[in-house]
Amino acid sequence: MAKHSAPRRGSLAVRPRGRHGTLNARVRTWPSIKSDEPKLLGFMAFKVGSINVLTVDNREKSSTFGKPIFNHSTVVSCAPITIVGVRSYQSSVDGLKVFSEVYAKKLSKEILRKQKLNSNTDANIKKIQDNIELITKVSAIVSVPPKQAGLSQIKPYLFEIGVGGGSIDTQFEYLINQLGSTISATDIFQSGMLVDVLGITKGKGWQGPVKRFGIKKKQHKSRKTVREVGTVGAWSPQNIMYTVPRAGQMGFHQRTEFNKKVLLIANEEQQSVNPDGGFLHFGIIPGDYMILKGSLPGPVKRPVIVRYPVRSKSTAKLDTPKILQLSTKKGDFS
Numbered sequence: 001m002a003k004h005s006a007p008r009r010g011s012l013a014v015r016p017r018g019r020h021g022t023l024n025a026r027v028r029t030w031p032s033i034k035s036d037e038p039k040l041l042g043f044m045a046f047k048v049g050s051i052n053v054l055t056v057d058n059r060e061k062s063s064t065f066g067k068p069i070f071n072h073s074t075v076v077s078c079a080p081i082t083i084v085g086v087r088s089y090q091s092s093v094d095g096l097k098v099f100s101e102v103y104a105k106k107l108s109k110e111i112l113r114k115q116k117l118n119s120n121t122d123a124n125i126k127k128i129q130d131n132i133e134l135i136t137k138v139s140a141i142v143s144v145p146p147k148q149a150g151l152s153q154i155k156p157y158l159f160e161i162g163v164g165g166g167s168i169d170t171q172f173e174y175l176i177n178q179l180g181s182t183i184s185a186t187d188i189f190q191s192g193m194l195v196d197v198l199g200i201t202k203g204k205g206w207q208g209p210v211k212r213f214g215i216k217k218k219q220h221k222s223r224k225t226v227r228e229v230g231t232v233g234a235w236s237p238q239n240i241m242y243t244v245p246r247a248g249q250m251g252f253h254q255r256t257e258f259n260k261k262v263l264l265i266a267n268e269e270q271q272s273v274n275p276d277g278g279f280l281h282f283g284i285i286p287g288d289y290m291i292l293k294g295s296l297p298g299p300v301k302r303p304v305i306v307r308y309p310v311r312s313k314s315t316a317k318l319d320t321p322k323i324l325q326l327s328t329k330k331g332d333f334s
Helices: 109-114 121-130 168-177 209-213
Strands: 043-056 070-075 081-092 095-103 136-142 157-164 194-202 205-207 248-249 254-267 288-293 301-308 321-325
Touching: 043 157, 043 254, 043 288, 081 168, 081 321, 095 121, 095 136, 121 168, 157 168, 157 301, 209 248
Parallel strands: none
Antiparallel strands: 043 070, 043 301, 043 321, 070 288, 081 095, 081 136, 136 157, 194 254, 194 301, 205 248, 254 288
């Protein structure tokens, strides 16, 4: 009789499977772009729901080239972000460390209610300019108002966005000139480009190894349990390896979707995307929105961070998709 052999069940690539600390994702890497002018490399949006988009296939080597195809897509609401501060970093033996921060002189009461910020704007600007040769990285601190995206939440999100293009001097001058101003999604992205999306997945709570790792259930006459692994390891050494599927937290993890295509960036005045009565569990999108091809992590209303791609092909050309129809009501494509 042949020896039974099967691949292990459950991925070891995303460990530890613990709960994320916040609702918004943490961006550890910002890509470098080729541009003479400084640009923000990311944006925060809020997941709205799914939609089907009928487009013309523009992939030249595809068997459906030039023909209409369906695209299961996700709509995200994009409220304008406000640049409230600039953070500068310097290199050290322990990596990058914060050198100084500059914040706008006039901030909304919602931002000040969330966090107290340093008000010595002019002094901190002069400090960074006098030591610009020590600065190795600058980034923007932005505020995102969920209320303007269609949510009932008033407290804004504060997070950091990387800056690419140009030199450190031009990046710092660009952010200082933009302090207190608002930036929309169309100022950063455009239709047809590829983006990365970072988000927190839907939480499932404490789950067993059958649901968490997909292990096979034992027979119904097995000793003690059916929905556990047959063995957790050898008698010696007296410890359980991390590779053994065990019960624990499932979901509410940070995940990244690479190279999602932007099908459309618009607002309700240019092209309506709201179905009759609004999106399920979300409502009406009041302003700008973005349609991304494919699915995104997390439930409805959860914030996601859209950034420039870190794995995109440099030879990929920007093709603006030709949209034929959006499914705003049931039975549009029947």
